[in-house]
Amino acid sequence: MTAMSPRTTTGAGPAAAWLVAGLAAIGFVWCGLLPRLLRYGPVKRHVDLMEQLDVNPAAMYYTELDRLPLRPEWITRRLTLWPTPPQPQR
Amino acid sequence: MALPHSGPTRPRFQLHEDAVAMAIGFFIVAMALAVTWLGRPHDDPTSREKYPKGWPTPLAATIDKPQTWADSPTEALVDKKGKSVVKAVVLGAGWVVLIGIAATVLGGGSPLPVLPGAVTIAGLACGAYFLSSQKLIHYYNLEYPLWALAVGLLIGNTVGVPRWLARAPSGEFLIKTGLVIFGAEVLFGRLLELGLPGLMTSWLVTPVVLVTTYWFGVHVMRIPSRSLCMVISADMSVCGVSAAIATAAACRAKKEELSLAIGLSLVFTVLMMVAMPPFIVWSDMDQIVGGAWLGGTIDATGAVVAAGESLGKEAGAVAATVKMIQNSMIGIIAFAVAVYWAGWVERDGSGPRASLAAEAWSRFPRFILGFLAISLAVSWLFSMGPAEALWVDGTTTGFTSRLRGWLFCAGFVCMGLQTNFRELAPFLASGRPLVLYVGGQALNLLLTFLMASLTFGWLFKKVIEP
Numbered sequence: 001m002t003a004m005s006p007r008t009t010t011g012a013g014p015a016a017a018w019l020v021a022g023l024a025a026i027g028f029v030w031c032g033l034l035p036r037l038l039r040y041g042p043v044k045r046h047v048d049l050m051e052q053l054d055v056n057p058a059a060m061y062y063t064e065l066d067r068l069p070l071r072p073e074w075i076t077r078r079l080t081l082w083p084t085p086p087q088p089q090r
Numbered sequence: 091m092a093l094p095h096s097g098p099t100r101p102r103f104q105l106h107e108d109a110v111a112m113a114i115g116f117f118i119v120a121m122a123l124a125v126t127w128l129g130r131p132h133d134d135p136t137s138r139e140k141y142p143k144g145w146p147t148p149l150a151a152t153i154d155k156p157q158t159w160a161d162s163p164t165e166a167l168v169d170k171k172g173k174s175v176v177k178a179v180v181l182g183a184g185w186v187v188l189i190g191i192a193a194t195v196l197g198g199g200s201p202l203p204v205l206p207g208a209v210t211i212a213g214l215a216c217g218a219y220f221l222s223s224q225k226l227i228h229y230y231n232l233e234y235p236l237w238a239l240a241v242g243l244l245i246g247n248t249v250g251v252p253r254w255l256a257r258a259p260s261g262e263f264l265i266k267t268g269l270v271i272f273g274a275e276v277l278f279g280r281l282l283e284l285g286l287p288g289l290m291t292s293w294l295v296t297p298v299v300l301v302t303t304y305w306f307g308v309h310v311m312r313i314p315s316r317s318l319c320m321v322i323s324a325d326m327s328v329c330g331v332s333a334a335i336a337t338a339a340a341c342r343a344k345k346e347e348l349s350l351a352i353g354l355s356l357v358f359t360v361l362m363m364v365a366m367p368p369f370i371v372w373s374d375m376d377q378i379v380g381g382a383w384l385g386g387t388i389d390a391t392g393a394v395v396a397a398g399e400s401l402g403k404e405a406g407a408v409a410a411t412v413k414m415i416q417n418s419m420i421g422i423i424a425f426a427v428a429v430y431w432a433g434w435v436e437r438d439g440s441g442p443r444a445s446l447a448a449e450a451w452s453r454f455p456r457f458i459l460g461f462l463a464i465s466l467a468v469s470w471l472f473s474m475g476p477a478e479a480l481w482v483d484g485t486t487t488g489f490t491s492r493l494r495g496w497l498f499c500a501g502f503v504c505m506g507l508q509t510n511f512r513e514l515a516p517f518l519a520s521g522r523p524l525v526l527y528v529g530g531q532a533l534n535l536l537l538t539f540l541m542a543s544l545t546f547g548w549l550f551k552k553v554i555e556p
Contacts (some may be wrong), residue, residue: 058390063275
């Protein structure tokens with residue numbers, strides 16, 4: 001059974017400072033910048049459209065979609081696995 | 091997970107990592123199906139209209155992830171109906187810890203030393219989910235693996251990985267277990283969903299693009315890592331991150347290679363999701379052909395639906411269904427890649443010919459068999475009738491897909507923790523993976539357009555016209 005291997009970085013002080021700086025940057029971007037960008041015209045239009053259509057663009061697989069893809073009725077009715085060509089009219 | 095035991099104190103009961111992943115995966119899928127069956131609705135249990143996502147499963151209350159939020163992360167703790175998801179999110183993280191502990195015990199280790207690391211990894215996965223559920227990030231399809239990797243990279247490359255944290259489950263194990271559980275979502279019946287035009291668009295183009303891109307990367311661009319070429323080819327031609335994860339596990343790609351392939355896929359998915367629908371409208375392309383083109387080319391499933399629905403309902407339905415067919419090809423492709431890798435790429439031809447098969451078998455990633463076995467069993471159950479289909483859909487959408495998401499997220503945190511920025515630099519500096527992705531995607535766009543036009547726009551046009 002495998003496990004992770006421990007990793008050490010040089011200098012505990014600077015390492016912690018880099019971590020704090022990284023966390024501060026995440027806080028600034030996620031709680032300050034992104035909420036502001038959400039109100040920007042094209043972005044807002046895209047997000048509003050997705051919410052209105054009830055679409056989850058972040059779904060990795062079809063089972064994560066808010067609605068499972070269902071074939072439109074016309075596909076179910078008219079499309080067969082091996083469609084036969086239309087018969088000539090007499 | 092406990093470090094491997096060695097020496098005279100080796101315990102009597104110790105399973106291989108792949109066997110542990112399979113045992114846990116089988117148990118979870120069987121348990122989830124049983125619980126959903128016990129809680130099945132007695133009121134019209136075969137009605138797809140009544141249960142569009144399958145039978146509601148009692149297990150859904152035990153797992154969820156943070157919801158989308160706009161201004162404050164606290165919004166993520168309440169769902170669309172205003173109900174708190176705190177308990178379900180905490181329990182979701184708890185499943186990761188529980189699986190880590192179970193794996194340690196099955197692997198012959200002691201669970202207590204693993205606990206602090208497993209809890210921390212689950213907490214970091216929760217943090218990554220919070221980052222990915224910000225509305226702008228969410229609706230532009232920048233999926234959680236990216237943020238899980240980023241969280242792990244930030245910690246691993248600053249304060250490092252202390253010994254207590256290193257005892258946590260390894261990323262590879264979590265992803266293998268997630269993949270075995272993922273088998274329940276890969277239904278072979280879905281491959282025939284759109285009939286012959288769907289088969290021609292997905293079955294012919296996808297393997298051709300995958301093999302051509304891989305061959306081009308290895309023999310023309312001479313990228314030294316074959317596994318990197320394979321992961322990029324699979325995520326670009328099949329279905330993005332999920333295909334990258336499955337093929338990376340099948341060909342034992344390095345974590346840096348998987349991270350790079352996922353990054354490329356997500357960036358191009360955003361660009362294609364935004365740019366392709368306006369192009370289809372501008373070029374006055376047939377909606378159905380446009381939908382099939384989107385479904386066959388955009389990597390991520392959610393982005394395909396987003397782009398298709400922005401064109402119209404018909405295009406959205408065709409796009410989603412073509413992508414669903416590609417989704418269902420993951421099982422076959424992962425198995426084929428595992429066989430090819432074990433039998434040809436990693437082959438040592440110096441031994442006697444008779445031992446080649448045995449040698450290939452010794453290298454074969456066994457958990458892929460678990461993934462395939464669950465996929466076949468659940469596909470068979472799904473095909474039994476409408477009630478069974480709702481049973482499977484309810485189990486997967488309500489529980490196993492969420493648990494698989496948590497395991498992947500935690501796995502990517504671990505991979506980020508173990509990845510050195512310096513190891514990523516050579517891949518980024520050469521620029522060749524980017525060229526391979528762009529070249530492969532260009533071929534994919536061209537071939538899928540030709541095949542969608544041939545099938546949906548010409549050969550079967552009369553048949554599919556509403």
